[in-house]
Amino acid sequence: MTNDSVTTSAKRPVLVQVDHLVQTFNPGKKDEVKAVQDISFSIYQGETLGLVGESGSGKTTTGRSLIRLYQPTGGDVLFAGQNIARLRTGSPAMRDFRRKVQMIFQDPYASLNPRMKVKDIIAEGIDIHHLAASAADRDNRVNALLAQVGLNQDHANRYPHEFSGGQRQRIGIARALAVEPEFIIADEPISALDVSIQAQVVNLLKDIQAKQGLTYLFIAHDLAMVKYISDRIAVMHNGRLVELASADEVYNHPLHPYTKSLLSAIPIPDPAIERQRTPLVYDPREAEDNRPRQLVAVYPEHYVWAAADEVAAYQAAAVRQHREER
Amino acid sequence: MVQPTDSPILSVENLRVDFATFAGPVHAIRDVSFTLNKGETLAIVGESGSGKSVTVRSIMGLLANNARIVAGRIMFQDADILKNTKRQLNALRGNDIAMIFQDPMTSLDPTMPIGKQVAEPLRLHTSISEKKALAEAVRVLQLVGIQDAAERLKDYPHQFSGGQRQRIVIAMAIITQPQILLADEPTTALDVTIQAQIIHLLKEIQATTGTSIIFITHDLGVVAGIADRVAVMYAGKIVEYGMVDEIFYNPQHPYTWGLLEAMPTLTTSADRLYTIPGTPPDLLAPPPGDAFAPRNPFAMQIDLAEQPPFFPVSPTHAAATWLLHPAAPQVTLPPEIARRRQIWAARFAH
Numbered sequence: 001m002t003n004d005s006v007t008t009s010a011k012r013p014v015l016v017q018v019d020h021l022v023q024t025f026n027p028g029k030k031d032e033v034k035a036v037q038d039i040s041f042s043i044y045q046g047e048t049l050g051l052v053g054e055s056g057s058g059k060t061t062t063g064r065s066l067i068r069l070y071q072p073t074g075g076d077v078l079f080a081g082q083n084i085a086r087l088r089t090g091s092p093a094m095r096d097f098r099r100k101v102q103m104i105f106q107d108p109y110a111s112l113n114p115r116m117k118v119k120d121i122i123a124e125g126i127d128i129h130h131l132a133a134s135a136a137d138r139d140n141r142v143n144a145l146l147a148q149v150g151l152n153q154d155h156a157n158r159y160p161h162e163f164s165g166g167q168r169q170r171i172g173i174a175r176a177l178a179v180e181p182e183f184i185i186a187d188e189p190i191s192a193l194d195v196s197i198q199a200q201v202v203n204l205l206k207d208i209q210a211k212q213g214l215t216y217l218f219i220a221h222d223l224a225m226v227k228y229i230s231d232r233i234a235v236m237h238n239g240r241l242v243e244l245a246s247a248d249e250v251y252n253h254p255l256h257p258y259t260k261s262l263l264s265a266i267p268i269p270d271p272a273i274e275r276q277r278t279p280l281v282y283d284p285r286e287a288e289d290n291r292p293r294q295l296v297a298v299y300p301e302h303y304v305w306a307a308a309d310e311v312a313a314y315q316a317a318a319v320r321q322h323r324e325e326r
Numbered sequence: 327m328v329q330p331t332d333s334p335i336l337s338v339e340n341l342r343v344d345f346a347t348f349a350g351p352v353h354a355i356r357d358v359s360f361t362l363n364k365g366e367t368l369a370i371v372g373e374s375g376s377g378k379s380v381t382v383r384s385i386m387g388l389l390a391n392n393a394r395i396v397a398g399r400i401m402f403q404d405a406d407i408l409k410n411t412k413r414q415l416n417a418l419r420g421n422d423i424a425m426i427f428q429d430p431m432t433s434l435d436p437t438m439p440i441g442k443q444v445a446e447p448l449r450l451h452t453s454i455s456e457k458k459a460l461a462e463a464v465r466v467l468q469l470v471g472i473q474d475a476a477e478r479l480k481d482y483p484h485q486f487s488g489g490q491r492q493r494i495v496i497a498m499a500i501i502t503q504p505q506i507l508l509a510d511e512p513t514t515a516l517d518v519t520i521q522a523q524i525i526h527l528l529k530e531i532q533a534t535t536g537t538s539i540i541f542i543t544h545d546l547g548v549v550a551g552i553a554d555r556v557a558v559m560y561a562g563k564i565v566e567y568g569m570v571d572e573i574f575y576n577p578q579h580p581y582t583w584g585l586l587e588a589m590p591t592l593t594t595s596a597d598r599l600y601t602i603p604g605t606p607p608d609l610l611a612p613p614p615g616d617a618f619a620p621r622n623p624f625a626m627q628i629d630l631a632e633q634p635p636f637f638p639v640s641p642t643h644a645a646a647t648w649l650l651h652p653a654a655p656q657v658t659l660p661p662e663i664a665r666r667r668q669i670w671a672a673r674f675a676h
Contacts, residue, residue, distance in 0.1 A: 054517040055488065164605070165374070194373040194544055196588045199599035206598070221517055224547075228590040228599065265522040267547025269589045271570045272669075274551035279522040 015080060015183060015215045016043040016066065022074035023061050035061040037239040038075070040295065043183075048209065048216040050230030050247065052223060052262070058239040059219050063185045066217065067101050068094075079183070099129050102176035106188035108168035112160040118171055119156035122146070125179040145174040149204060166197035173204065177212075185217045190225060198222075202229055223266050227251050235259045238288065241295060245302040253321040255304045255314050258282045330366035330554050335538050336385070336506055337361040341398035343380055343389065352609045354380045354393075356562040362506065367532065367539040369549040369570075371585070372559035375606055378542045381559075382508045384408075385540075386425055387415045402506075421451040424499035428511040430491035434483040440467075441479025444498045451502055466497040470527060489520035493527070500531055507539045513548060525552050546589055550574060555642070558582050561607050561617035568643030575670035577663060578637075578645035580622045587662045600660070616647065624649060624657050 023036035036058045043049045053059045064070050066077055072085045079097060087094040102125075105111035112121055119142045123132070132138035143153045149170040160168055169189060176184055186205065190198040202225060209216060220226045226233060226247075233250040235243040235258065243256040254260045261282035268274060287293075291307045298304050298311060299318035306314055343355035355377045362368050370378045383389050385400055385407065400407040402423070410418065419425070424447070427433040435443060444467060445459035454462070460479060467475035470493040483491055492512060499507060509528070513521040525548065532539060541552055549556055549570070556573040558566045558581065566579040577583055587600040604621035607613050613620070619629035628634075628648050637650035648654055659667065 054519060195546070196373060196584065196602045199588045199590070199601040203598050203601060223518065224590045261519060265518040267518075267521070267545060267551050269546040269550050269574065269586060271550045271574050274547075277522075277551065279519070279526070282519070 012047075013045040014042045015045045016217075017078040018042065018062075018066070018075070019078070020075035021062070021065060021072055021077060023058070023065050023070055024073040027073060035239055036065065039236075039239075039241040040075075041234055041241060041244055043215060043217060044231075046209075046213050046215055047231040048218055048229055050226040050233040051217060051219045051236060052221060052226050052233060053236035054221065054262075057236040059236050060187055061239075062236070063103070063187050063217060063219050067103055067185055068097070095129070099125070099179045100182045102179065102181040102184050104169075104172050104176050104184060104186040104189045106191055108165050108172060108192060109160075111172055112168055114160050116159070117156070118146075118158055118160070118163075121160070121171060122156075122174050122178050125175065129179055131179065141178065145178055148177065148208070149174045150200075164197075165193050166200060169193065169197075169201050170204065173201075173208070177208065181214070183215045183217070185219070187219045188221070189218075191220065191222065198225060205229065223262065235262065238284070240288075240305055241303075242287070242305040243303065244295065245299075249299075249302050252325070253299075253302070253318060255298065255302070255317055257286050258284075331364045333364050334361040335364045335402070337399075337401045338381070338385070339399045339401065341381065341384060341400065342396040343377075343384060344394050344396050345390070346392040346394065347610070349610055351394075353612055354562050354609060355384070356609075356612060358398075358559075358562070358564055360557055360564060360567065362538050362540060363555075364505075364538055365532070365536045366554040367528075367541055367552055369541045369543060369553035369556045370559055371543060371546060371549055371556060373544060373606065375561075375609075376559040377562040378559050379510055382425070382510055382540055382542060386419050386423065386508060388425075417451070420447045420504075421502045422504055423506045423508065424502065424504040425508040425510065426492075426495055426499050426512045429515050430488055430495050431483075431515075433495055434491060436483055439480045439482060440486070440494050443483075444494060444501060447498060447502045462501060463497070466501045467494070469500075469531075470494070470497045471523075472497070489516055489523065492516060492520075492524055496524070496527065496531075500535070500537070503535060504537060507537050508542075509539060510542045511544075512541075514543065514545070521548070528552065546574075546585060558585070561612065562609055563617065563646070565618065565647070566645040568639065568645075571670075571673075572640065572643040575666050575673070576639070576643070577666065578639055578643075578650060579618075579647045580624050580649070581618045582645070583660055583663045584621075586666065587660055600662070626654070 019040050020038050021036055022038055025033040025035060051059045051062065065072050068084050077084050084097055087097060122142050122145055123138050126132050126138055126141060132141060142156055146153060146155055151167065151170055190201050193201060206229065208214060218226060218229055230247045232245065233247050234241055237258045243250060243259045250259065251263065254263055261280040264280040293305050293307045295303045296306050296311050298314040302318060304314050339359050341355050341358045344351040345354055358381055370381065372378050384395065395408055441460050441463050444463040448454050448459045448462055463479065464475045472478065472490060472493055486494065513524050516524060528539065531537060543549060553570045556568060556570055557564045558579065560581050566582050573582065577586060584602040588602060590599055602621055607617050615631050616629040616634050619625040622629065626648055634646045634648045636644040636646050638644045649657060
């Protein structure tokens with residue numbers, strides 16, 4: 001089984017530590033869904049971890065478990081050393097956790113209350129956590145946040161329907177930043193936006209991170225954008241983490257057959273490359289029979305979900321790929 | 327294997343569409359003309375609000391109630407579709423021209439078994455018996471890759487995954503062997519692996535049946551994989567069109583440049599992604615000149631004042647930008663575009 005030392009580099013401080021997380025819906029019933037099946041990984045302070053996988057792979061469930069929107073069925077989630085699976089609802093520790101961890105949602109149309117003014121949407125967290133000393137302080141904070149995300153003060157008194165998709169996503173980001181969080185979970189924050197708007201939102205998220213030293217979990221299925229924003233990437237399939245490594249390593253030297261198939265399906269804006277494309281089809285039987293598997297380091301900082309007798313082959317493949325590169 | 331040809335099967339001529347709003351008419355389509363050749367895939371790209379969906383919905387007669395076709399013709403089989411009566415239109419759509427919508431969750435009837443839904447166009451357009459129509463439904467469902475199709479005819483849409491549902495939508499569209507398929511962002515709601523499968527499927531169908539396809543998307547990666555020709559739309563107008571290689575390796579309009587630059591590739595390592603500054607114009611009162619001028623770093627005085635005509639680049643390629651005017655100054659190309667032009671130049675050298 002994995003332990004802390006397996007997916008953690010000793011050199012860097014860890015902000016979020018996930019140990020054997022299991023999330024089962026309707027356990028024991030006929031419609032039981034094992035959304036997340038025993039995954040372990042850590043997120044370093046100040047990094048962006050990209051979490052990719054197809055719909056139903058469990059990436060959104062993982063994100064929601066990390067923010068304790070779900071009570072984990074099994075395993076632990078440590079945030080800054082504190083086990084959040086054990087926090088009691090309404091306790092001061094829980095309230096503190098809720099401030100430090102914020103979420104940005106996928107759908108900029110559904111995630112803003114249409115009957116609230118923008119300034120009240122942004123300030124809701126400020127009010128709940130009593131962060132503003134006075135009404136004037138509240139307004140100042142809202143204005144500063146609007147400026148930070150590239151909107152202006154005139155926007156404060158408007159309603160969400162008056163904004164475009166990209167602007168709404170900026171409002172969602174300002175709302176997340178309002179309570180001065182340390183860790184932001186962005187669940188497909190750009191999937192619903194046009195390509196040119198996606199670039200604006202990604203640039204904004206990068207700028208904010210550089211300025212405030214935030215840690216991100218960036219959940220997405222657009223792999224080109226994930227590679228661009230992430231330091232490390234975790235690939236999920238069928239509720240399991242199948243591969244974890246630095247962004248360049250995952251893209252240049254993928255090892256797990258599912259990761260390979262995912263990468264082979266990315267459309268590239270270059271007709272000559274597209275004409276030669278041969279998408280690899282992933283057959284789950286290749287790597288998901290019922291043998292015991294765990295996340296194993298097969299190359300420095302490169303982990304693959306493998307059975308004991310598969311490790312040697314993965315290690316050899318990693319070494320071969322790196323040698324060919326040189 | 328059926329090859330694309332140069333003979334037009336559909337031509338849209340000088341189309342103008344307005345939407346009536348409380349603030350006045352929104353000029354959503356402003357003089358759009360293009361042809362679709364037999365057996366080819368034409369991709370229309372552009373951001374939300376550029377008019378790409380409105381254009382294909384005009385072809386299908388599916389515009390909203392507040393839309394008004396102000397001018398133009400859509401010629402198909404020597405007749406103007408826009409002059410069709412409701413009855414003529416109904417005989418045409420779902421039969422000669424079929425459409426695949428973006429969202430497979432909402433384009434199937436949740437209360438009707440899929441066999442009946444897929445067979446419905448045949449039942450409506452021919453006098454075929456229900457039994458024969460269902461047999462045909464099984465055939466096309468197998469063709470699009472639904473396993474055990476015969477046993478699943480009585481299943482409902484919710485019993486299928488998103489990718490399978492889009493396959494069912496495609497089966498329904500091709501059961502009448504239409505001459506034209508209009509695909510409005512058919513893969514945008516799908517995962518990349520499923521997207522690759524659906525694109526492969528559409529290409530296969532085209533290779534065997536010779537169907538012409540109009541494919542709408544905002545993803546240039548998808549365009550590079552599926553299109554024979556490309557039309558780029560901005561603010562209700564086509565600003566550039568050409569063969570797929572011409573658009574990707576020899577693009578001329580600064581808006582096309584911006585779209586290509588904003589796409590991160592797997593090798594992008596720049597600190598910041600390129601973004602097109604500003605926002606699209608308000609089509610209640612479109613600007614007098616090139617609508618892209620206020621966001622265009624290469625804009626000249628004339629761009630703000632006068633609409634550029636199409637300047638031909640090759641017999642198949644043209645762009646509406648004053649930069650192609652003989653008197654225009656030479657501009658320094660953005661690095662990504664210069665890189666693409668080099669690929670183009672290298673190809674001509676051979």
